[in-house]
Amino acid sequence: NAGVTQTPKFQVLKTGQSMTLQCAQDMNHEYMSWYRQDPGMGLRLIHYSVGAGITDQGEVPNGYNVSRSTTEDFPLRLLSAAPSQTSVYFCASRSDSSSYNEQFFGPGTRLTVL
Amino acid sequence: AQSVTQLDSHVSVSEGTPVLLRCNYSSSYSPSLFWYVQHPNKGLQLLLKYTSAATLVKGINGFEAEFKKSETSFHLTKPSAHMSDAAEYFCVVTLTSSGYALNFGKGTSLLVTP
Numbered sequence: 388n389a390g391v392t393q394t395p396k397f398q399v400l401k402t403g404q405s406m407t408l409q410c411a412q413d414m415n416h417e418y419m420s421w422y423r424q425d426p427g428m429g430l431r432l433i434h435y436s437v438g439a440g441i442t443d444q445g446e447v448p449n450g451y452n453v454s455r456s457t458t459e460d461f462p463l464r465l466l467s468a469a470p471s472q473t474s475v476y477f478c479a480s481r482s483d484s485s486s487y488n489e490q491f492f493g494p495g496t497r498l499t500v501l
Numbered sequence: 502a503q504s505v506t507q508l509d510s511h512v513s514v515s516e517g518t519p520v521l522l523r524c525n526y527s528s529s530y531s532p533s534l535f536w537y538v539q540h541p542n543k544g545l546q547l548l549l550k551y552t553s554a555a556t557l558v559k560g561i562n563g564f565e566a567e568f569k570k571s572e573t574s575f576h577l578t579k580p581s582a583h584m585s586d587a588a589e590y591f592c593v594v595t596l597t598s599s600g601y602a603l604n605f606g607k608g609t610s611l612l613v614t615p
Contacts, residue, residue: 420602427510429591429605430545445602477544479603489535490603492545 388413393478393493400468400500408463408496410478417483419461420490423447423474430477436461437483468500504528505594507606515614520564520579522609524592527573533595534575535603536566540588548590551575562586587613 394409412419420435422445432445436455450472452464461480465472475497479490508523526532534551549560556568566577575592592606 422605427607429607430603431605432602435602489547489550492537494544 390414391478391480391491391493393476393496395496396494398496398498400465400498402468402470402500404468406465406468408465408476408478408498410461410463410493411459412461412478412480412491413459414480414482414491415458416480416491417458418481418490419455420445420479421451421453421461421463422477422479423472424477424495425474433463433476465498470500472498473500474498505592505604505606507590507592507609509609510607511610511612513612513614514582516584517581520577520582520586520611522577522590522592522611524575524577524606525573526575526592526594528594530595534566534568535593536560536564536575536577537591537593538588539591539608545591548577582611582613584613584615587611 391412417438421433422430424430431447433447433451434445434453436442439455439458442453442455455461475495477495478493481490482488505526514520536548537545538548539545548564549558551558551568559565564579566575568575589608589610591608593603
């Protein structure tokens, strides 16, 4: 199993550009989520999905869109990038059976918005 | 509402001495609690998790944590620090009663000196 994969690893955008961060998992997990990590802030939840076709907002959803058309994929879209979205983005997945199950994290995407 | 507070942003220990990383939580429900570790420029790895089966939880690499409901604490300890333990540590509590979303503490940076 590849686990949770993210592409790209690094990205530089100009203000106003749009892009999609890709996330895929091959563990047949129902639950997937996106976090951003900023210095001194820990990880903050952006959006999450409890299954295909079902998404919900997390703590910091503004400026981001998500959709979940398949169990495997959960892309994160930046509609109009802003410097405040410069961050490291992590995708995670978890099986649905228990709240005690760990989340598996991808390696992250480091995004810089100029 | 659930929240988590890591009481120290930085901890410095000498190699071979004990490690204590402190975490307090608040939760309206029975919490699911985790400790994750992040080495520099890496993703997050699960150290250990509280599953309600036992209050003393053993994790990987010699770490353990004790769940104390009366003190709402879940401190992470290790008897003897190793240089490879230098990393960022995150205490995590679930955000909802279903355990889907995670609420991260702001992290504790552990420095291990020779």
